[in-house]
Amino acid sequence: MIQTQQLTKRFKDVLAVDRLTLEVRPGEVFGFLGPNGAGKTTTVRMLTSLIGPTSGSAVVNGFRVGEQDTEIRRSVGILTETPGMYDNLSAERNLRIFGELYEVRNVAEQVAKYLKLLGLYERRFDPVAEFSKGMKQKLAIARALLHEPKLIFLDEPTAGLDPEASRLVRDFIAELKAEGRTIFMCTHNLDEADRLCDRIGVFKSHLLVVDTPAKLRASLFGRKVVFHLRSTDAKMIQTVSKLPFVRGARAVENKLVVTLDDPEANNPEIIRTLVKAGADVQFVGELRHSLEDVYFQLVKGA
Amino acid sequence: MNKIKIILCKEWAEVFKHRMVLFTVVFLPLMMTALPLGILWGTGEVGSTDSLEGTIDSEMPEPLVAAMCPEGLSGADCFQVFMVSQFMMLFMLVPVAIPVTIAAYSIVGEKTTRSLEPLLATPITTLELLAGKCLAAVIPAVLATFGAFGLFALGSRLIVANPMLLTALLDARWLIAIFVVGPLLAIMAVTFSLMVSSRVSDPRVAEQVSMVIIVPVLGGFFGQMAGLFVLDRTLVTWVAVVMLALDLGLLFLAGRVFQRETILTRWK
Ligand SMILES: Nc1ncnc2c1ncn2[C@@H]1O[C@H](COP(=O)(O)OP(=O)(O)OP(=O)(O)O)[C@@H](O)[C@H]1O
Ligand SMILES: [Mg+2]
Numbered sequence: 001m002i003q004t005q006q007l008t009k010r011f012k013d014v015l016a017v018d019r020l021t022l023e024v025r026p027g028e029v030f031g032f033l034g035p036n037g038a039g040k041t042t043t044v045r046m047l048t049s050l051i052g053p054t055s056g057s058a059v060v061n062g063f064r065v066g067e068q069d070t071e072i073r074r075s076v077g078i079l080t081e082t083p084g085m086y087d088n089l090s091a092e093r094n095l096r097i098f099g100e101l102y103e104v105r106n107v108a109e110q111v112a113k114y115l116k117l118l119g120l121y122e123r124r125f126d127p128v129a130e131f132s133k134g135m136k137q138k139l140a141i142a143r144a145l146l147h148e149p150k151l152i153f154l155d156e157p158t159a160g161l162d163p164e165a166s167r168l169v170r171d172f173i174a175e176l177k178a179e180g181r182t183i184f185m186c187t188h189n190l191d192e193a194d195r196l197c198d199r200i201g202v203f204k205s206h207l208l209v210v211d212t213p214a215k216l217r218a219s220l221f222g223r224k225v226v227f228h229l230r231s232t233d234a235k236m237i238q239t240v241s242k243l244p245f246v247r248g249a250r251a252v253e254n255k256l257v258v259t260l261d262d263p264e265a266n267n268p269e270i271i272r273t274l275v276k277a278g279a280d281v282q283f284v285g286e287l288r289h290s291l292e293d294v295y296f297q298l299v300k301g302a
Numbered sequence: 303m304n305k306i307k308i309i310l311c312k313e314w315a316e317v318f319k320h321r322m323v324l325f326t327v328v329f330l331p332l333m334m335t336a337l338p339l340g341i342l343w344g345t346g347e348v349g350s351t352d353s354l355e356g357t358i359d360s361e362m363p364e365p366l367v368a369a370m371c372p373e374g375l376s377g378a379d380c381f382q383v384f385m386v387s388q389f390m391m392l393f394m395l396v397p398v399a400i401p402v403t404i405a406a407y408s409i410v411g412e413k414t415t416r417s418l419e420p421l422l423a424t425p426i427t428t429l430e431l432l433a434g435k436c437l438a439a440v441i442p443a444v445l446a447t448f449g450a451f452g453l454f455a456l457g458s459r460l461i462v463a464n465p466m467l468l469t470a471l472l473d474a475r476w477l478i479a480i481f482v483v484g485p486l487l488a489i490m491a492v493t494f495s496l497m498v499s500s501r502v503s504d505p506r507v508a509e510q511v512s513m514v515i516i517v518p519v520l521g522g523f524f525g526q527m528a529g530l531f532v533l534d535r536t537l538v539t540w541v542a543v544v545m546l547a548l549d550l551g552l553l554f555l556a557g558r559v560f561q562r563e564t565i566l567t568r569w570k
Contacts, residue, residue: 011567045566048423050419050422050562050563050566051563051566051567052563070425070427071425073423073424073425074425078420078423080416080419080420080423081419082416082419083416083420084415084416084417084418084419084420084421085415085417086312086415087415088315088319089312089315089316093315097312098424100304100305100308101305101308101421101424101425101426102424102425103425140420143420
């Protein structure tokens with residue numbers, strides 16, 4: 001859906017995006033993470049043909065950035081960082097204008113459909129100036145979808161929303177994914193990225209790493225499995241530590257925390273070993289590093 | 303073409319919600335029509351006594367008399383033609399002030415609501431967007447100018463009995479001024495205002511700065527008042543030609559200011 005090659009954008013003395021090479025696959029939700037000023041919005045603007053790259057190239061939806069800009073604009077949907085609605089006009093009028101600009105055939109139907117989906121239908125004739133931030137954001141999401149784009153760019157879709165509205169938006173994104181659309185999403189909400197995204201790119205002027213959230217965690221910290229035992233003793237820890245695939249084991253109160261690469265394959269063996277050593281296994285669970293830990297580890301190093 | 307129309311309608315829906323815009327588009331032309339009609343009415347009464355004839359003749363500069371007094375008009379009639387011409391000069395403020403006000407609100411408004419980015423993300427071409435914005439300001443200006451002139455023509459027909467005076471009042475100079483110079487002025491005003499508005503963040507400031515463009519119009523008014531030159535048919539035609547050249551130059555410049563990337567990254 002998106003391929004970039006050494007994509008670079010320099011503003012006078014700021015190198016906002018530095019040789020970004022990236023591929024986003026059809027049907028996936030791609031999370032673009034990075035601190036403020038990392039160049040996320042700049043990247044989105046280049047990929048939606050709003051600003052031209054300084055060097056490098058990109059293909060979006062099969063169209064080349066810089067050559068087939070109108071085709072790109074026609075075929076992608078974008079939620080810009082700020083909603084940018086016409087405050088004096090009604091919600092319905094706002095959407096209708098954009099529907100027409102996107103050359104949507106059945107504008108009225110599409111507008112009604114998305115106003116309903118996002119819970120704004122009752123308020124459709126109110127001027128946008130009277131909308132809350134969250135309502136404006138939802139309206140802007142509706143605007144991005146009117147022409148049913150296969151590829152959607154969302155620049156911080158839940159920024160500034162209350163938990164309920166964020167959840168609604170997240171569920172909505174999940175639905176879009178279920179419909180088979182590709183989503184490129186910038187976000188600062190790591191928990192959201194973790195739950196929604198198939199793959200994540202951590203970015204700070206240049207791309208630090210790209211992978212699935214689970215693999216990112218594993219590669220940085222290994223995976224940890226917690227065995228809750230009725231009681232632990234030093235011998236048990238030693239026996240488990242001797243297993244070839246175990247990278248580390250330590251006891252915390254009556255829990256045994258084991259670090260390994262492939263818990264699915266190795267857990268049964270560990271349990272057998274523990275039982276033979278006389279342990280009563282009560283629970284087994286994975287200790288998850290939050291994506292936040294991963295993020296800080298990466299960004300701190302950059 | 304269709305997209306230009308969408309922009310046009312959107313601009314009008316949005317911009318006419320501002321009282322300042324509505325005021326400029328409705329009251330300014332009415333005022334500018336009422337003034338010369340009032341003069342006609344007032345001086346008409348005086349002129350009918352015929353006692354002022356001698357003084358008026360000697361007060362009016364020679365070239366003016368030549369330009370504005372066709373054979374067969376009395377001195378008082380000439381005076382009326384002269385006075386009305388002065389105010390018709392001011393009338394040219396209409397096609398300047400209206401586009402400046404509309405453009406100021408439309409561009410700066412777009413900047414403050416940050417709606418330019420989503421707009422530029424649609425498949426509209428920059429030229430269509432520019433054309434839509436310009437026309438949104440130029441069309442009301444031209445219509446208001448024509449409408450006001452129509453009102454003036456109608457009004458003066460009712461006030462003035464002498465058909466010769468009427469033809470002298472509504473002569474070719476004014477037809478060129480209204481139908482050629484007016485629209486050209488409007489285009490000049492809107493492109494100028496577009497460039498000013500791209501650099502400021504308050505519509506009132508944009509309006510005030512852009513209003514600099516009325517200086518040449520006022521210059522013409524006072525210049526003729528002071529007898530520096532006479533706006534006869536030749537001069538008006540020349541003005542039209544020069545305006546056309548200026549417009550083309552300004553439109554070219556506006557096209558360069560109005561680039562997608564420039565709008566997004568430099569219009570703050
Ligand atoms: N128009 C511009 N002119 C000059 N510099 C710019 C411009 N736009 C962005 N930059 C710079 O480029 C860098 C990246 O900005 P960008 O907005 O892409 O960051 P971001 O990752 O979206 O940040 P945030 O998380 O705060 O939204 C910043 O240093 C910013 O100052
Ligand atoms: Mg950003």
